[in-house]
Amino acid sequence: MSSSNPLVVTASPHLSTPDSTPRIMWTVVASLGPVLAAASYFFGVSALLVVAAATLGALVTEFWFGKGRTLLDGSAMITGILLGLTLPAGLPIWMAFVGGAFAIGFGKLIFGGLGQNVFNPALLGRAFLQAAFPVALTTWPKPGGTWWELRGDNLALPLMSAGATDAITGATPLGLMKFEHAGTPVSDLFFGTTGGSLGETSALVILLCGTYLALKNYLNWRIPVSVFAAVAILAEMLHLLDAPRFPAPAFMLFSGGLVLGATYMATDMVTSPVTNLGSWIFGAGIGVLVVVIRIWGGLAEGVMYGILLMNAMVPFINRVTQPRVFGTGRVTGVR
C-alpha cells in the first residue's frame, strides 16, 4: 500500500447516515424558498427586503460573536429567514435587522451556539420586536398592489419610527375575529389572500413544504400533527358550546401563524423535546396555549407565545418522558 495514503483509525460505527446537520439545515433553508416566493407574491418587494434584513442581522451577529465557521451550518440562516417571515411587510428594515441580531445574540450565542439554546431564536427575536415596537409590529399591510411598491415605511432611518405612511393597512383575520367578531372565509386563509405577517398568509404552500421535510424526516411530524389536533379538538369543543362566540376549528387552524409556527418553529429540533412522547405533549401544549391565548387572552395571536412557553417546558418534558429502558420496568416473559 502506498505511504501517501495512510490508513485512518476511527471509532465504530464506520458507517453513518447520509444526513448531516448542515445538510438538514440547508434543506430547511431551501424548503423555505416557496414560502418566501409566496410571501413576495403577496407583499412584493417589501417581503424580500424585510426577510433579507432579518437574515443579515442574524448572519452578521453569528459571524461577529460566533466561533468562526458556524455560519456554514446554515442554522443562523434559518433563524433569519423564519424571523423575517413572522414580520409584517411594512416593517422598517432596521427593526428586522435588530430582531435578527437579538435572535442570534440573546437567543442562541449566550447559550453557547448551535444546539444549546432553550428558546427558538427566531421567535425570541420576534417576541423581542413585538415588545419593543408594538405599534410597528401590529401594522399589517394588505396583500396585493404592484410588486415594486413598498408596503409601508421599510426604509425608515435606523432608530426612527415608520412615520406617516399611506400604505393601506388592514386587520389580520384573527384581529377581525377577536375584536370585531368578523370572520374570514377559510379559502382565503388557505390560499393566502389575507392580511398578516409575511409567512402566515398561505397555509397551502407551508403545508406542502412541511410535508416534504417530514417525508425526509427533517422535521418531527408528531409536533405539527399534535398542535393541529389539539387546536382542532379544543376549538371544536368550544364551537359546539357557543358557536357565535367561538370560531370554528377550520378558522382557528388556518388563521394567523399557526401553520407556519407548527410546521417550522415548533419543530426546531434544538428547542423541541427529544423523546416522541415528549413531542406529543409539547405539540398538544402549544395547541392548548394557542387556543387559550387567542380566546381568553389579550392578544389576537398566541402561536409565538405558545411555542416560547412550551420551549421553556422542554427541559422538564425531556426529563419526565425518558423512555423505559429495555428490560426494565414491566418485563415480559421472565421465568
Added chain:
Amino acid sequence: MTHGAVEPASMTHGAPVAPRARRPVAPREDLLRGVWKENPVLVQVLGMCPTLAVTNSVANSIAMGLATLFVLVGSCVLVSGIRRWVPDQVRIATFVLIIATFVTVADMTLEAVAPAIHKSLGAFVPLIVVNCIILARAEAFASRQSVGRSALDALGMGFGFILTLLLMGTIREILGSGTLLGRSLFGPSYEPWVIMVLPPGGFLTLGALLLVVGWWRQRKAGRAVPVNEPACAPTVGKVA
C-alpha cells in the same frame, strides 16, 4: 427570631466579610470598596429586586437610590452605634426593626415630598426592608466596626448601588423612551424600544451588564475567573 442553625459557615461565599482590622484600613478604601470592587449589584449580586423593578427611568433610579442610601447609612450607623449593647440572640431582630423603621420614615417622607415619584415606585419603597444589601452590610460590617467606618462603608455601598441603578436607568430610559430625565434626545420621530421599560427589558439589561462585567473581569484576569455566583441567598440565610 434568631435562628441558630444557619450560622457563620454560609458567610464565606456570601458577601465579602470586611477584613478584620489587622492593618489600619484607609478611610478611602472603606468608601470606595462598594463603588466598584465590591459593587453590591454588579459584583456581589445583591439587591436585584429594586435594580430591576424601578430602573425604567433615571428619575426613579435616583429616588430609589437615595432612599436606599438613606436607609443604608442610617441603619448601619445605628447598628454600629449600639452594637455593644445588643445581645447576639436578638441581633438580627434589632437590625430588622431598625431597618423597617428607617424604611417607614423614608416611605412617608417620600410620599409627602415627592408624591409622583412615590407613586411610580409603588410597593418598592417599603420593599427596601428586604433589600439584601442593607442586611448584608449591617450584619457583615456595621455590627463589627466603628461608627465612622460603618458610615463610610454604607456610603460607599450606597453610592455603588446608586451608580448601578443610574446606569440601568440611563440605558433603559434612553432606549426605552428616547429621553434622559424626561428630556427628549432624538427628536419626535425616534422610535422608543418599549421593551426596555417593561419587565423583560430589566432582566435583559442587567443580564447584559453582568455579561459585560464578566467579560471585562475575564479579560483583565487573562484567565477564567470564578463565576460570580449569587451571594444573596446564602447571606440571607443568616438572617432569620
Added chain:
Amino acid sequence: MTDPAGTGQPAAADVRTSRLVTTLGGLGALAGLLIVVVFRWTQPSIQAHKAEVLRQAINEVLKEPDSYDTLYLVDGKLETEPAAGLDRTKLEQVYLGHRGNGGSVGFAVAAAEPGFQDVIRLIFGYDPKTGHLMAMKVLESKETPGLGDKILKDSAFIGEFEGAAVPLNGVKRGSGKAGDASQVDMITGATISSRTVIRAINQTIARLGPIMDAYARNATQ
C-alpha cells in the same frame, strides 16, 4: 456542662432574657416614637396631596364645577351623611358637582376593571339628566407604553367620551355609523385597553346609574 441540673444556667438565662426584652422593647419604643413623629409630620401634606389629586380629577371630569359633595353608597342608596358606626373609608363614594346657582352638574364616579396588564382605574363624569357622559380620566394603569397607555394620552380617544351616550359601544376607528352618540372609536392596536375603559364605564353605569338617577330626581323634587 458538668452541672447536670443546669442550676448554674437559669440565673444567667434570666439576666439574658431580661436584657433581650429590654433591648428589643427599648428599641421598639424608640422606633415607634420615631415613626409616630414622622407620621404626624408627613400626614397632613400626604392627605392634602391626595385630596388635591382627587379634586383635580373631579374638576376635570365634571367640567370645573363650583363645588362638589361626597356621597356614600349605603344599601343601594346614596347618602351625604352615612349613619354613625359605618366606616366611611370603606363605602363606595361618588361625587356630585354643583354650579354656583345651586343646580347639580353631574356625578363623578370611579371605576376599575382588569385591563391588558393589570387593573385600570378611572373616573368619569355622568349627567343623569341627559344620560350622557361628561368626560373620562384614567387614574391608574400599567398598560403597554406606546400602545395601551394611549388611553391616558390619546386626546382623540379621551375626547370621544365627552357627551357620549351610555351604554357606550366601542367601534373600530372610522367604521361607525355617523351620528350615533353612543359610539366610541377605539384606539388602533390597543383594542383591549380601549374596551376595558368602555366596559368599566358601562358596568359602573349599569350598577350605579339607576341609583344616581333616583338621587338626582329626589334632589330636584
Added chain:
Amino acid sequence: MGELTWIFVSAMVVNNFTLMLFLGLCPFIGVSNRIATALRMGAANTFVLVMTAVCVWVLNTFVLVYAPYLRLISFIVVIASLVQIVEMVIKKVSPVLFRELGIYLPLITTNCAILGLAIFQTSRGYDFLEGLSFAVGAGAGLTLALVLMASIRESSELANIPQPVRGTALVLLIAGSLSLAFMGFAGLLSSG
C-alpha cells in the same frame, strides 16, 4: 367567582411575581439549579404566602385601621415570626420534611415576595377570599417560574456556555426570555 379566578390567574402568570414584578428574585437566582429543590422551595413559599395572606388580613382588619403607620413594621415582624413558627411546627410534626425544607425556611423571611404580597394585598384592599386567591396564585406563579428556571438551568449545565455569561448573567438573561414569553399571557381573562 370570576373575580377570584382573575386574581389567581393574574398573580400566577399575567403579573407573575418573579418574572413580571421582580419579587422573590433571591430564591429564583439562588436555589433554582435543581428541579427538586425548586419544587420544595416553591411549595414552602406557597405555604408561607398563604399563611401570610391570612395574617395580613387579620392585621389589616383589626389592627392597622387604628395605626396605619405601623404597617411595615408589623408586616415584617409577623412574617418573621410566622416563618419561625412554621419552622418549629414542621420540625415537631415531620422531621423528614424539616430536613428537606429546613434550610429554605429562613430564606423565605427576607424573600421580597412575601412582603410584596402583604403590601399589594393591603393596597388593593383584597378581602379574605381574594387575599387567599392572590396568595395561592402568587405561590403557584413562583413555583412555576422556579421550576422552569431550574429545569432550564439543569439542561444548560450540559451546554457549552461562554465563560462571561455563566452564573447570574445567564440566569437573568434566561429570566428575560421567560419574561418575554410570559407577556403572551397579557390580558388573560380580562378581554371579556
Added chain:
Amino acid sequence: MIPRFSFRHGVHPPDLKALTRSAAIRRLPYPEEVILPLRQHTGKPAKAIVKPGDRVERGDTVAEADGWMSSPVHASAAGRVDAVGLWPHPDGSFAPAVRIAVEPYSPQAPRPRIVPDWKGLTREQLIEAIRKAGVVGLGGAAFPTHVKLSPPKDQAIDVLIINGCECEPYLTTDHRTMVEYPQRVHLGVRIMMQCLGVRRAVIGIERNKPDAIAALRSSLPGDIDVAVQPLTVKYPQGAEKMLIRALVGREVPSGKLPLHVGTVVQNIASVATIAEVFETGLPLIERIVTVTGRGIRRPSNLIVPVGTPLRYLLDACGGMTPDAREVVFGGPMMGVAQANLDVPLLKGTTGVVVLTESDCKAEESYPCIRCGRCLDACPVFLNPQLLGSLALAGRYDEMTANHLADCMLCGCCSYACPSNIPLPQLFQAARVAIRQRQSAA
C-alpha cells in the same frame, strides 16, 4: 405497538452485501506464518504450553485454557514455533501470542481425530469435547461456547435460538455458511440441543437472505423441533436481546442474561463449527471470513486458518485499491479499525471490510442539535443524547443512573446522528473511567 418478528427502534444502514453475497466460499493457500494470540475469547487468556523451536502439527494445542472462563488455542498450521511473545492484537494493543513459521510444502495433514465422535457421548462429555476443541462464539464476542452450553442447574432453558441474522452490512460469512452447509448447521443445532437438553430450536434469519432461508428449510430434519423464522431486515436484529425479543417475545431484564428468560443464543457460524469439529475431529483452527468493501480488489468469502496475518489475507484478495482508507475487523457498525496490517485474524473475526475514502464517514462533527434521532435508533431505549452530554461534562455517576450499563455499543445512535458525534466511543470511555474509579476506591 410491539412489532412481530422484530424489535422497536434500530436503524436501516445500506446492506452492501452484494459484493460477496454470491461468492462461493473458497480456500486460500497457507500463509508463511500464523500468529495465535492467547486472548481470542472473552475471559482469561490461555496459557502457552509451547516454546520457541517446538514443532507443532495442525490441531496441536499451543495454549491451554486458564480456568473455566477460558478457552484453549490450537495450532492452525503445521510448523515450528518461532516466538512466544508480544504481537500486535486486533484490539489495538500488543498481546502475548504464539507465532508459528508454517512449514513450506507440508501436506498439512492433521493428527487423526483429536475430537471424539459425538454419537453416544453424554451431555457432559459433549461439553467437555467442545471446551477442549477451543470452540468460542464466532459472531464476534467470542464467548466460550462451553460456558454458554452449561447454564446453572436451577435455570431451566426451553428454547435454543440460532442467530442467522448477520445484520451487519457487508458481511456474508453466515449467509454463505447457511447456503453452502445447511446440513452442517442442522447437525450443529442437534448437538447443541442435546447439550442443553431443550426440545425446541428457532433459527432467525433476516429476510434479505431468501436463499439461506430456503436452503435451511429444505433440509430441516424431521425428528427434532427446529423452525426457521424469517425476520425484518433491521440493525441490530442480531443482537441477542433483540433477537430473543423478535423470536420468542421475551424481554431480557436489564443486567440479566438470555438464560434468565430460558433461552440460549448461538451464532450460526458457531453452530456450523461445532458440527464441523465433530465431523472432522479437528479443533477450531480455521474459520470462514468475508473480505469485502470497495477498497479491496477481489471481495471474497474465504476459509482461512485462525492466525492468518491480515496483510496476507488482503494480498490474497488482490490487494487494496489506491483509495482505500480504513480496514475494519468485523462489520462496519461494531468492528474495530486496524492501524497495523500485521495483526492476525482471530477466531471471532467475522470479516474484514476495507472502506474507501468515499465510504468513510465525515470526520468533522457538529454540535448536538437534539434532533432525537439517537433516541429513535437506540434498540434498548436509552437516551444517547443525554448520555453523550453527560459524558462530555464528565458526569459519570449520572450516566450510570441513566442506564449506561445497558448500552450494547451497537452504534445505532452514532449511525443515526446527523452531527456525527462519536457516542459509543464516549460511552466506552465513560465505562472505562467508571471502572477505574471503582477499582481505585
